[in-house]
Amino acid sequence: MDALVAIAEPTRRRIVDALRMRACTVSELVAGLGMSQPAVSKHLRVLREAGVVTVEVRAQQRIYRLDPAPFRELDAWLAPYRRMWTHHLAELERHLDSRTRPHDSGPGSEDAAR
Amino acid sequence: MDALVAIAEPTRRRIVDALRMRACTVSELVAGLGMSQPAVSKHLRVLREAGVVTVEVRAQQRIYRLDPAPFRELDAWLAPYRRMWTHHLAELERHLDSRTRPHDSGPGSEDAAR
DNA sequence: GTCATGCATGCCTTGACGGTTATATAACCG
DNA sequence: CGGTTATATAACCGTCAAGGCATGCATGAC
Numbered sequence: 001m002d003a004l005v006a007i008a009e010p011t012r013r014r015i016v017d018a019l020r021m022r023a024c025t026v027s028e029l030v031a032g033l034g035m036s037q038p039a040v041s042k043h044l045r046v047l048r049e050a051g052v053v054t055v056e057v058r059a060q061q062r063i064y065r066l067d068p069a070p071f072r073e074l075d076a077w078l079a080p081y082r083r084m085w086t087h088h089l090a091e092l093e094r095h096l097d098s099r100t101r102p103h104d105s106g107p108g109s110e111d112a113a114r
Numbered sequence: 115m116d117a118l119v120a121i122a123e124p125t126r127r128r129i130v131d132a133l134r135m136r137a138c139t140v141s142e143l144v145a146g147l148g149m150s151q152p153a154v155s156k157h158l159r160v161l162r163e164a165g166v167v168t169v170e171v172r173a174q175q176r177i178y179r180l181d182p183a184p185f186r187e188l189d190a191w192l193a194p195y196r197r198m199w200t201h202h203l204a205e206l207e208r209h210l211d212s213r214t215r216p217h218d219s220g221p222g223s224e225d226a227a228r
Numbered sequence: 229g230t231c232a233t234g235c236a237t238g239c240c241t242t243g244a245c246g247g248t249t250a251t252a253t254a255a256c257c258g
Numbered sequence: 259c260g261g262t263t264a265t266a267t268a269a270c271c272g273t274c275a276a277g278g279c280a281t282g283c284a285t286g287a288c
Contacts, residue, residue, distance in 0.1 A: 001127070008122030011276080013115070020194060026235060039277055041236055046275095060234040060285050068199030075192055078185065080134060085182035125246080140265060153247055155266055174255050174264040 001077060003070030006050035012043050019053065023065035115191060117184030120164035126157050137179035
């Protein structure tokens with residue numbers, strides 16, 4: 001979950017969101033972010049060391065692309081919380097159910113989450 | 115996605131992970147974290163203002179519990195990235211396929227693994 | 229070779245943040 | 259009422275990180 005800290009930073013999340021569409025060179029990112037090139041390079045370094053992005057050296061250019069691994073990790077971390085809100089939904093559903101059909105006692109239609 | 119910044123901080127993630135199990139008072143969190151009470155209160159304030167937790171006033175105690183909303187939001191943000199790693203898996207699968215059966219050219223029977 | 233390009237690194241400043249101690253507020257207990 | 263409990267807030271400090279500029283280091287073009 002070290003990647004989470006890296007991704008949380010607003011500017012880096014902009015970079016990540018940009019790389020989600022397609023791999024980019026540093027210059028392209030600089031143009032899109034409206035920031036100095038060193039600043040972008042430093043953010044890319046953080047993302048690199050957190051395993052969020054990988055680099056492909058191509059002449060003088062560096063092509064950055066996302067590494068799926070940390071996102072899978074984030075997804076795994078999020079999993080137990082998913083149960084939380086599905087539980088909340090189920091509760092709400094039961095509540096609404098009991099208001100609509102006050103005497104419905106049977107475990108009726110199950111609506112699977114997502 | 116302001117909640118992401120709040121959750122990214124290590125101590126606050128410990129708090130969130132604790133609250134995932136059950137709602138807690140401040141004192142309980144302080145005991146679990148081994149930190150000063152003001153420090154915990156400040157983190158709780160950040161989480162509160164980010165919409166991550168809600169408070170229930172009960173005499174002198176404040177019972178904190180998670181609010182599912184920001185986690186759903188995080189899940190939604192993560193969704194497009196999910197497509198990324200499933201795509202990677204499909205690619206890897208194709209690759210392994212071509213190595214196992216080098217002359218398999220037709221898009222014939224697809225045996226989906228796992 | 230020299231020059232230009234693309235990027236990384238070093239240094240510096242500034243602002244934000246996590247942690248502490250001390251204090252204020254509020255609710256129960258006697 | 260005074261005293262205790264539970265929590266928030268204030269004031270302060272040390273640290274760290276994000277951004278800027280200047281520079282170094284490769285690679286390709288000439």
